[in-house]
Amino acid sequence: MKENHAITIRDIAKKAGVSQATISKILNDYPDVSQKTKERVFRIMEEAGYRPSHSARTLAQKTSKLIGVVYAGRINADFDHPFFIEVLNAFKRTIGMHGYDLLFFSDETFQKEENFYARCLYYKVDGCIIIAGEDVQQSIEDLTKSEIPCIGVDIQLDGPKSGYVMTDNKKISQSVVDYFYLQGHRDIAYIGGANESAVSNIRLKGFRESIHEYGLTLRPEWVIEGDFFEQSGYEAGLSLFKGNAQKPTAVFSSSDLMAFGFMRAMQELGVSIPGDVSLVGCDDQLAARYVQPPLTTVRQNKEKIGRLAALMLLDFIAGRASTARILVEPELIGRETTASLLL
Amino acid sequence: MKENHAITIRDIAKKAGVSQATISKILNDYPDVSQKTKERVFRIMEEAGYRPSHSARTLAQKTSKLIGVVYAGRINADFDHPFFIEVLNAFKRTIGMHGYDLLFFSDETFQKEENFYARCLYYKVDGCIIIAGEDVQQSIEDLTKSEIPCIGVDIQLDGPKSGYVMTDNKKISQSVVDYFYLQGHRDIAYIGGANESAVSNIRLKGFRESIHEYGLTLRPEWVIEGDFFEQSGYEAGLSLFKGNAQKPTAVFSSSDLMAFGFMRAMQELGVSIPGDVSLVGCDDQLAARYVQPPLTTVRQNKEKIGRLAALMLLDFIAGRASTARILVEPELIGRETTASLLL
DNA sequence: CTGAAAGCGCTTACAG
DNA sequence: CTGAAAGCGCTTACAG
Known part of the structure; x- marks a missing residue:
């Protein structure tokens, strides 16, 4: 002993x-x-x-039963992005049932030039989940192009053993335009997220296309570029409603935070929501339920995305599949910031 | 090649x-x-x-440069607890600068009888951060009593190589009672969190003590046990304001979510906040800023807690310290759910 | 400043 | 059903 x-x-x-x-x-x-x-x-x-001993076993077996978690890109790059958290949570549960643990790579910034691929080899991870922020760096390229199974969330990976799952972002915009149209709105503005964000660009594209499909015209000044955060929504609200130019009757904000900022601007300007303008957000953050009036918004199925990501990655690892591209349906949650013009 | x-x-x-x-x-x-x-x-x-190769190195060196992340206890036990996330985020940044990566143990529930201590030995982690949920299970006992350095967040660990850091929860209650008192409130009610939660009990104790120190009386029916979630705050509101019994002029809800529920109840009952009753929450969740009226609440310094946890753990690992118990100051954020009775 | 050798704790053909 | 032996890729005294 x-x-x-x-x-x-x-x-x-x-x-x-x-x-x-x-x-x-x-x-x-x-x-x-x-x-x-x-x-x-x-x-x-x-x-x-x-x-x-995990290390002895890994050394002999050349497989670690570890999944690397990589957060790609800038800002929000932290744990506190609510989308990230919930997706990862579902992912962890599923992967845990199959005997894998999760390895979080600490931010590269503090490491000397090491890239993610190197760290995956170092730890001999069996696979990786890569979650996209904005402005995805080059350094994950090596990883996704490698033989290491990778599953992307909100980022389109296409390596030999990789795939992705994300919400059908085009459909997000479509469903909002549909919703507005059915309520009689024809003058619809858009507040976009950061344009380094791939997801953000898909949403904008979807928005433009939908507007076109309905034969509506989109004034250039009704497409405003924000950065997903509150202040940029506030400023968008000001620029849309302050002058004498024609005003939209409906606004789609591609994040809830910006929608909150927009609401603040309307309050200052004395513009009533939904009396004078209808508003739809995107994310369904907790706060969306508690703002006054409660925010109509679009929810992503984070639980499903996380579970799918796990299951797909397990398939890659097991060699049962080598690629997959899945789009998950968004869901519009009607609350009280939207009103019909048709009554 | x-x-x-x-x-x-x-x-x-x-x-x-x-x-x-x-x-x-x-x-x-x-x-x-x-x-x-x-x-x-x-x-x-x-x-x-x-x-x-990490495994070869670990095998030879008997140290992995890995920190285990253990979430102890039930419910909220997931990544989506906002407190957990922000603390962990700061922790990760600090620990990352020292060359450590984070290993998340997947939920035990899915593993066969393995306990956390066993997994720490298996992976040869250099240390652990243990974050408390409610109803902390016995199984982490072995871990904290062991020779593995452990730092607890919101849980008082005392093993040979462990310590903890948490908000001074007693002071949370004290500061709220002070605040109410200075505004002229003498009839103060309390909505508590789940009583399996150690933190929750400290807050309640601090509340009782403060009330006594001011020589006020606390009616038994003014101490209500909730579970931190919205619905329990709603029910607390009903039970406090529905009957003909005497009503408090101020309420301290030990979570923001319960405060939101309380606000909903008051709205239904036609009780004005802060006109008829003042309300203070606890957490300073994002939504606290967006409810109507914006919620006065108490904020924990999560960034500081996370950084301290990391630094203390590094000290344990390096043998520069073997124990530490730190309490971090809370901060009361005054917003619009509270009003003075003295004007 | 450099090297030979044993050892870390497992797994994996292979032989029986 | 069981075992002897080599090997996984590194580090660590120790000797020079």
């Missing part, structure tokens, strides 16, 4: 009077070990307080 | 015409290697695309 030397498979083998190989087989659920030996060995391991 | 066999230290040694030991020393920044050799070796590693 000397404590300075970890108890190894060797010690157990000796005590049980069998070979190391047998112990290893028992540990790895090989079928060809007699039940009797198995039970004896388990008892001995228990008594001795045996603990296997 | 055969791709099926990883390039090892051996290959590099051979190409450079030196021993493996020398390569290892270079990799580990030993001082006693000639600059010339160093440069040559680095060039060769670069050309060959050499990648070190």
